[in-house]
Amino acid sequence: MKTVFPGKASPLVIAALMASMAVAEPPLPAGLGGAPALPAGLGGAPALPAGLGGAPSLPAGLGGAPALPKGLGAPVVDSSPAASAPDRWLPESLAGFWEARAGIRTQDDPHQKDTSIGETRLQLRYDLPGDSVAFKLVSDFVYDPVADDYPVDLEEGVGWLDLRQANVLLRPASFVDVKLGRQINTWGTGDQLFINDLFPKDWNSFFIGRDDECLKAPSDALKAAFFSDVANLDVVYVPRFDADRGIDGRRISYWNAGLGRAAGRDAPMVADKPDDWFGDDEWALRLFRNVGAYEVALYGYDGFWKSPGGSDPVTGRALYPRLQVLGASSRGPAAGGIFSAEGGWCRSADDDGGDDPFIRNSELRGLVGFEREIAPDLTGGLQYYVENMLDYDTYEASLPAGARAAEELRQVVTVRLTRLLMNQNLKLGLFVFYSPTDDDAYLRPNANYKVDDYWTLEVGGNVFLGKRDDTFFGQFEDANNLYVSVRYGF
Numbered sequence: 001m002k003t004v005f006p007g008k009a010s011p012l013v014i015a016a017l018m019a020s021m022a023v024a025e026p027p028l029p030a031g032l033g034g035a036p037a038l039p040a041g042l043g044g045a046p047a048l049p050a051g052l053g054g055a056p057s058l059p060a061g062l063g064g065a066p067a068l069p070k071g072l073g074a075p076v077v078d079s080s081p082a083a084s085a086p087d088r089w090l091p092e093s094l095a096g097f098w099e100a101r102a103g104i105r106t107q108d109d110p111h112q113k114d115t116s117i118g119e120t121r122l123q124l125r126y127d128l129p130g131d132s133v134a135f136k137l138v139s140d141f142v143y144d145p146v147a148d149d150y151p152v153d154l155e156e157g158v159g160w161l162d163l164r165q166a167n168v169l170l171r172p173a174s175f176v177d178v179k180l181g182r183q184i185n186t187w188g189t190g191d192q193l194f195i196n197d198l199f200p201k202d203w204n205s206f207f208i209g210r211d212d213e214c215l216k217a218p219s220d221a222l223k224a225a226f227f228s229d230v231a232n233l234d235v236v237y238v239p240r241f242d243a244d245r246g247i248d249g250r251r252i253s254y255w256n257a258g259l260g261r262a263a264g265r266d267a268p269m270v271a272d273k274p275d276d277w278f279g280d281d282e283w284a285l286r287l288f289r290n291v292g293a294y295e296v297a298l299y300g301y302d303g304f305w306k307s308p309g310g311s312d313p314v315t316g317r318a319l320y321p322r323l324q325v326l327g328a329s330s331r332g333p334a335a336g337g338i339f340s341a342e343g344g345w346c347r348s349a350d351d352d353g354g355d356d357p358f359i360r361n362s363e364l365r366g367l368v369g370f371e372r373e374i375a376p377d378l379t380g381g382l383q384y385y386v387e388n389m390l391d392y393d394t395y396e397a398s399l400p401a402g403a404r405a406a407e408e409l410r411q412v413v414t415v416r417l418t419r420l421l422m423n424q425n426l427k428l429g430l431f432v433f434y435s436p437t438d439d440d441a442y443l444r445p446n447a448n449y450k451v452d453d454y455w456t457l458e459v460g461g462n463v464f465l466g467k468r469d470d471t472f473f474g475q476f477e478d479a480n481n482l483y484v485s486v487r488y489g490f
Helices: 011-020 203-208 392-398 474-479
Strands: 094-105 115-128 133-143 161-173 176-183 219-226 232-238 254-256 261-263 282-291 294-304 322-334 337-348 363-375 378-389 409-421 426-435 440-450 455-466 481-489
Antiparallel strands (some): 282 294, 440 455
């Protein structure tokens, strides 16, 4: 079968790979080569919520962060020579894992296969460190018979190859780092909730039971990091818009307002995505520093809604309107745990007045969170998140007759519980999203057992609940699934 790569290759990735040739060690062995609901009446599916993301972590790149209380950190891994003995045959710079993962749907979805996931994944990671120049390559090789036979698409993360990272890190001076090529970035303080982290996410991976690390999708970008005693500054430039790997019906069914029903493989979403190099670009900035024991940051973004934020009333195609965001965050110790707060003003530049019913309205977003150890080896986290639609009266007046209006204030509450057992080799986890506004919920139970330094077993599920089919979590009720996995790391 002929494999077709995207017609427009990223010049940043190409540049990173060419730069690496001058410093690379011997190559890999031969043959080593995947919203909140749109206002009612809009065509296409509700966009993914403004937040759903990885495990709690301090904002990337912040030095001197306050230490987590006992029990909030990860178990220590034995890195002694004896522990790494079976891997001595590997080159020092090569690592990775092999994984098999299978899942089944617990609900009958007439638009999807009964199996939610059935993939084998090999990830190879190659790091070439250096004082002034460093190179990183991370690539996944995937086989999943559940997926249709799509050609390789590095942006969508489909096909047998998913290039996760391919970049060159340059240190031209002591106060600046420059990273060029495919990379994964993450900002903000939310746990599975994103306001100022406007880098692409892979929602299909999140909802079908892949490892949480798959949620963060790569970008072809240029990142410059500037350091000083006053504050640090990150500047990220993406020459062509990188959208979320969103729910489009190919793996998970969604609510199609145009059809007035759930749609899947029978009616996949079709979107017009901005794809003009250096024309449809993105800018993201973060200015951050420590103030006492707290980390504070300011953010700016100029680009597009990461998941479809509108629709074309003539063609019915989903759209990615322009988006500008200004935000701030803070994170630090409080009451024996870690307190976080984050907010953002999201300006929908293509609907500045809020009078276009086919373009998503501007919003104010905010969250507060707290996590701490409840008991020995038991930690808990709680978050409250809101989206306040601006120009709501204008929005209501613009809706077509009979169209259902979205809520002016959408709320989401999250709860995380983590229990460590058996000398911290067994981790039991539960993450719950609940929206009192939409009266729907999403539960992520999980059990992870570390057999030894190499083998890990996992079992978990994705459970969606909702009273209506057109709310964000409610639309995915037929996507409920259970999964198991086995991983060998090297």
